[in-house]
Amino acid sequence: MITLSSLISLLQTALPLEGEQGGGLSYSFLQHYWCFVVALLGAILVFLLFVQGANSVAGSLGQTEQGRRLIYNSTGRKWEFTFTTLVTFGGAFFASYPLFYSTSFGGAYWLWMLILFTFVVQAVSYEFQNKIGNFLGPKTFQFCLTLNGILGPLLLGGAVATFFEGSNFIVEKGNLLALPALTGEGSGEGLPVISHWANASHGLDALLNPWVLVFGFAVVFLARTLGILYVMNNIDDEDIRSRGSVRLIGSAVPFVILFVAYLVHLLMKDGYAYDPATGIIFMEPYKYLHNLLDMWYLLVILLIGVVLVLYGIAIEIFGRSTSQRSTFNSQLNKGIWPAGIGTVLTVLALLLCSAWNNTAYYPSTADLQSSLTMQNSCSSEFTLRTMFYVSLLVPFVLAYIVYAWRAIDRKKLTREELDESSHAY
Amino acid sequence: MNSLLSAIDWARAQFALTAIYHWLFVPLTLGLGLIMSIMETKYYRTGDTFWRKTAQFWQRLFGINFAMGIATGIILEFEFGTNWSNYSWFVGDIFGAPLAIEGIVAFFMESTFVAVMYFGWEKVSRGFHLASTWLTWLGATISAWWILVANSWMQYPVGCEFNPDTMRNEMTSFLDVALSPFAIDKFCHTVISSWIVGAVFVVAVSGWYLLKRREAEREMSLKSLRIAAIVGLIASVLAAATGHKSAQTVAAVQPMKLAAMEALYDGGTGQGLKVIEGIEVPYALSFMATNDFNGYVPGINDILKGYTRADGTVEPSAKEKMERGRIAIDTLAAYRQAKAEGANEATLNAQLSTLNTNMPYFGYGFIKDESELVPPVAVNFWAFRVMVGFGSLFILFFAYLLFISWKQKKTLSPLPRDGESLTSFENSAQQPPSITGGVGGESFYPNWLLWLAIILVPCAYICSESGWLVAEFGRQPWTIQDMLPVGASVSDIGASAVATTFWLFLVLFTTMLAVEINIMLKQIKKGEPFPARGE
Numbered sequence: 001m002i003t004l005s006s007l008i009s010l011l012q013t014a015l016p017l018e019g020e021q022g023g024g025l026s027y028s029f030l031q032h033y034w035c036f037v038v039a040l041l042g043a044i045l046v047f048l049l050f051v052q053g054a055n056s057v058a059g060s061l062g063q064t065e066q067g068r069r070l071i072y073n074s075t076g077r078k079w080e081f082t083f084t085t086l087v088t089f090g091g092a093f094f095a096s097y098p099l100f101y102s103t104s105f106g107g108a109y110w111l112w113m114l115i116l117f118t119f120v121v122q123a124v125s126y127e128f129q130n131k132i133g134n135f136l137g138p139k140t141f142q143f144c145l146t147l148n149g150i151l152g153p154l155l156l157g158g159a160v161a162t163f164f165e166g167s168n169f170i171v172e173k174g175n176l177l178a179l180p181a182l183t184g185e186g187s188g189e190g191l192p193v194i195s196h197w198a199n200a201s202h203g204l205d206a207l208l209n210p211w212v213l214v215f216g217f218a219v220v221f222l223a224r225t226l227g228i229l230y231v232m233n234n235i236d237d238e239d240i241r242s243r244g245s246v247r248l249i250g251s252a253v254p255f256v257i258l259f260v261a262y263l264v265h266l267l268m269k270d271g272y273a274y275d276p277a278t279g280i281i282f283m284e285p286y287k288y289l290h291n292l293l294d295m296w297y298l299l300v301i302l303l304i305g306v307v308l309v310l311y312g313i314a315i316e317i318f319g320r321s322t323s324q325r326s327t328f329n330s331q332l333n334k335g336i337w338p339a340g341i342g343t344v345l346t347v348l349a350l351l352l353c354s355a356w357n358n359t360a361y362y363p364s365t366a367d368l369q370s371s372l373t374m375q376n377s378c379s380s381e382f383t384l385r386t387m388f389y390v391s392l393l394v395p396f397v398l399a400y401i402v403y404a405w406r407a408i409d410r411k412k413l414t415r416e417e418l419d420e421s422s423h424a425y
Numbered sequence: 426m427n428s429l430l431s432a433i434d435w436a437r438a439q440f441a442l443t444a445i446y447h448w449l450f451v452p453l454t455l456g457l458g459l460i461m462s463i464m465e466t467k468y469y470r471t472g473d474t475f476w477r478k479t480a481q482f483w484q485r486l487f488g489i490n491f492a493m494g495i496a497t498g499i500i501l502e503f504e505f506g507t508n509w510s511n512y513s514w515f516v517g518d519i520f521g522a523p524l525a526i527e528g529i530v531a532f533f534m535e536s537t538f539v540a541v542m543y544f545g546w547e548k549v550s551r552g553f554h555l556a557s558t559w560l561t562w563l564g565a566t567i568s569a570w571w572i573l574v575a576n577s578w579m580q581y582p583v584g585c586e587f588n589p590d591t592m593r594n595e596m597t598s599f600l601d602v603a604l605s606p607f608a609i610d611k612f613c614h615t616v617i618s619s620w621i622v623g624a625v626f627v628v629a630v631s632g633w634y635l636l637k638r639r640e641a642e643r644e645m646s647l648k649s650l651r652i653a654a655i656v657g658l659i660a661s662v663l664a665a666a667t668g669h670k671s672a673q674t675v676a677a678v679q680p681m682k683l684a685a686m687e688a689l690y691d692g693g694t695g696q697g698l699k700v701i702e703g704i705e706v707p708y709a710l711s712f713m714a715t716n717d718f719n720g721y722v723p724g725i726n727d728i729l730k731g732y733t734r735a736d737g738t739v740e741p742s743a744k745e746k747m748e749r750g751r752i753a754i755d756t757l758a759a760y761r762q763a764k765a766e767g768a769n770e771a772t773l774n775a776q777l778s779t780l781n782t783n784m785p786y787f788g789y790g791f792i793k794d795e796s797e798l799v800p801p802v803a804v805n806f807w808a809f810r811v812m813v814g815f816g817s818l819f820i821l822f823f824a825y826l827l828f829i830s831w832k833q834k835k836t837l838s839p840l841p842r843d844g845e846s847l848t849s850f851e852n853s854a855q856q857p858p859s860i861t862g863g864v865g866g867e868s869f870y871p872n873w874l875l876w877l878a879i880i881l882v883p884c885a886y887i888c889s890e891s892g893w894l895v896a897e898f899g900r901q902p903w904t905i906q907d908m909l910p911v912g913a914s915v916s917d918i919g920a921s922a923v924a925t926t927f928w929l930f931l932v933l934f935t936t937m938l939a940v941e942i943n944i945m946l947k948q949i950k951k952g953e954p955f956p957a958r959g960e
Contacts, residue, residue: 077540077544078540080495080535080536080537080539080540081536081537083495083499083536084528084532084533084535084536086499087498087499087502087528087532088525088528088529088532088533090502090503090506090528091502091521091524091525091526091527091528091529092525092528092529094505094506094513094517094520094521094524094525095517095521095522095524095525096521096525098513098514098517098518098521098593099514099517101505101506101513101517101521102506102510102511102512102513102514102517102916103510103514104506105503105505105506105507105510105513105916106506106507106508106509106510106511106513106916106917106918107510107916107917109507109916109918109922110922112503112506112507113507113926116499116500116503117929117933119499120496120497120499120500120933121496121933123492123493123495123496123499124492124493124496124937124940124941126492127488127489127491127492128489128492128940128941128944131489131944131947131948132944132947132948132951133940133943133944133945133946133947133948134940134943134944135939135940135943136936136940173514173592174592174758174761176511176515176592176913177754177755177757177758177761191432191511191912191915191917192511192791192912192913193510193511193915193916193917194510194511194514194592195510195514195917196916196917197917200919202918202922379517379518379521379595380518380588380591380595380596382595382596382597382599383518383519383521383522383595383596386522386596386599387522387525387526390522390525390526390529390530391529393529393530394529397529397530397533397534400534400537401533401537404537404538404540404541404557405537407541407545407548407549407553408540408541408544408545408548410548411548420547421544421546421547423481423484423485423488423543423544423546
């Protein structure tokens with residue numbers, strides 16, 4: 001059980017000591033730290049799915065061609081952040097937990113390929129849609145943006161849900177040494193692959209689990225909610241804002257219902273625990289509820305996150321009158337910021353809940369002992385320590401992102417800017 | 426056996442397809458990124474709006490290409506996991522780090538500042554915008570660094586050791602990985618050769634405007650052409666130098682690749698360099714590989730049979746390596762079994778000793794026949810010649826282009842300085858030179874040279890891709906040189922599944938490429954309406 005005091009102890013032992021080879025960063029601290037970094041990237045990714053969310057409602061929110069173009073140009077100034085965060089999330093997972101990377105991507109092949117296909121088409125859709133020479137027509141690429149806008153969050157949400165629901169894979173490292181038979185009957189059969197999916201669906205079977213779909217659609221509606229909030233505050237257009245207020249309710253209500261349903265299910269369900277001394281994995285009733293109670297600070301973060309999300313939605317729906325706007329700080333009055341910060345905190349808490357406190361974060365429903373934990377799937381101590389020092393660059397990266405973001409969004413986007421801009425989609 | 430090979434071959438085909446498509450766009454990002462940054466720097470220094478419009482024009486073309494680079498790149502990041510999961514586990518402790526650093530340091534830099542570059546002209550200061558343009562290019566270049574570090578490690582695995590308890594290779598020195606001589610050579614050669622692609626592109630587009638007598642774009646074309654010619658010549662010469670260095674590194678650590686590049690079956694001392702079959706430059710191969718005209722260069726058969734190196738050490742035969750590889754695999758299995766059964770320390774240490782002795786040949790234990798150790802010779806041989814042939818042509822091309830530009834500057838009216846009007850020549854005693862053999866004088870950029878520039882655009886891409894064919898086909902059958910062959914690296918995905926995604930990617934990427942080319946050509950045709958000076 002990780003208590004706050006043990007977490008502080010870990011931090012104290014993690015401080016690098018001058019002259020000591022390798023510093024004072026313990027392996028356990030590094031495993032938890034990198035789990036935190038990956039979870040944070042995942043949480044930021046979910047927030048940045050507002051790009052996908054806005055694109056998925058661009059048709060109804062924009063109504064006219066000009067309106068849709070405004071929305072695509074608004075999200076078009078941010079889409080690369082989402083894309084890059086997704087890629088970096090994958091890279092960071094590979095570097096810190098290579099067994100997850102190989103097992104999940106190599107096993108849930110179709111699920112990941114579908115996700116990647118939607119992002120591949122998104123990448124060119126902004127640039128190509130309205131360019132002369134686009135012989136596929138703007139509607140083709142707008143369809144691609146909509147497809148990515150729905151499938152991206154749905155499937156990514158579904159993939160995250162498998163951290164709690166389990167997946168159908170088996171890991172056996174000894175397979176590496178099982179050479180295919182060279183001659184005779186059955187020669188050449190069998191691959192020396194250490195992990196494989198237990199059925200031919202290669203990941204699509206996850207979508208048959210209703211709770212995976214519940215969480216996936218919760219992420220879809222969250223992305224839409226965030227997207228509408230973002231667009232309402234980034235675009236200076238009264239039509240879009242007034243339609244946004246109505247559409248916001250249509251997205252926020254299903255999100256809240258689905259999220260609460262999943263959260264209740266999560267807290268009531270059995271979870272995948274492991275004994276750190278032996279590595280044996282076992283089922284524990286109410287595991288995730290126990291995790292939140294044992295790691296009460298995660299519970300606090302989760303609650304703050306949820307409150308902020310609801311607050312962000314509420315002030316946008318109910319607090320748009322002039323008198324209320326003057327009451328609050330001008331930044332806080334924009335629903336996207338509390339909702340966005342709340343999203344990051346909520347998802348962060350959930351992801352850490354899936355992995356900390358001796359929890360198998362990538363459980364196997366085919367073979368319980370194949371489940372992945374921080375301990376049995378992480379990189380070596382040397383690699384985690386090396387990457388720790390690299391991660392110290394992250395605050396600088398975040399700082400210049402914030403700086404550039406503010407520079408671009410200094411003024412709200414208008415129809416006039418689109419007409420005058422040297423680079424508009 | 427057939428289904429096993431099919432699954433592996435489809436995985437290889439898919440990676441080759443996605444990598445080749447990605448490499449159609451990255452060189453132009455790197456090369457055109459450099460050139461447009463130079464142009465915007467001229468705007469920053471002079472304040473002349475001509476350079477701003479010029480930089481914006483090239484940035485528009487940059488943006489069309491950049492989007493495709495991103496679209497084709499994301500699949501590669503995850504393809505190591507989807508199709509090569511065994512590889513991802515076996516070496517992920519080392520290989521994952523450069524990919525993560527690439528994302529954290531490079532991708533965020535690119536994606537952040539490209540947005541400022543596109544949308545920030547009216548929103549940020551000139552200095553911040555210039556910095557953003559340079560940082561976009563720098564981000565792309567740093568990205569190239571880290572992915573080439575990763576690829577170089579596949580060719581020359583250093584800074585790691587095998588851990589029998591975790592069944593994987595683990596990093597022991599980050600600096601050995603990040604600053605491997607192979608990585609440095611590869612980075613320099615690959616990035617510099619990308620500048621050639623950018624330069625050829627700019628020269629070709631500029632040349633087209635000149636050929637079509639597009640008056641609105643004439644000054645932009647002339648000035649862009651000169652900048653591109655300078656970049657192109659420097660890059661061509663440096664690419665030759667770095668290529669020579671790379672070949673020497675390959676000779677040292679991947680002798681089979683060098684032998685395949687030369688279709689050299691029986692090596693020896695004083696080896697000549699084949700231009701094509703039947704035409705040879707005496708002693709040149711020995712010099713290229715060893716800096717010694719009489720240096721020993723092993724051939725394919727020598728490597729398979731075993732040979733003695735110049736320093737007296739012996740390279741074992743393929744048969745011996747395969748035997749020792751199987752010993753390593755069997756010993757590792759026995760060690761794991763013994764440990765699980767609680768064997769004593771002496772037994773385990775003895776097994777570890779045997780394992781360590783034979784571990785350098787672990788990958789050979791998966792090889793069934795020594796013929797698998799020979800990469801596709803024809804592909805390597807011709808791809809290398811295509812690359813070097815075009816590379817040499819580019820040196821001549823850019824040199825001649827610059828010569829013409831210099832002659833025009835020295836003997837004819839100079840181009841207007843920044844701020845001056847091109848039409849001021851109409852009143853001067855010296856008439857402006859005809860651009861393309863028009864009335865009034867000899868052309869200083871002859872038509873044939875400008876048409877050649879256009880023809881050289883696909884040649885530049887073929888040259889660039891050929892380099893990768895040499896690098897990656899020459900590495901076969903290894904995903905990690907000597908450590909893990911392709912047969913032991915793949916995911917457990919059926920051939921039909923991989924074949925399906927292969928065809929889907931082929932259709933998708935080809936369609937996107939066709940749209941991109943059409944958009945690019947239309948954008949070039951539309952041009953940039955530069956106002957006449959003084960307007």
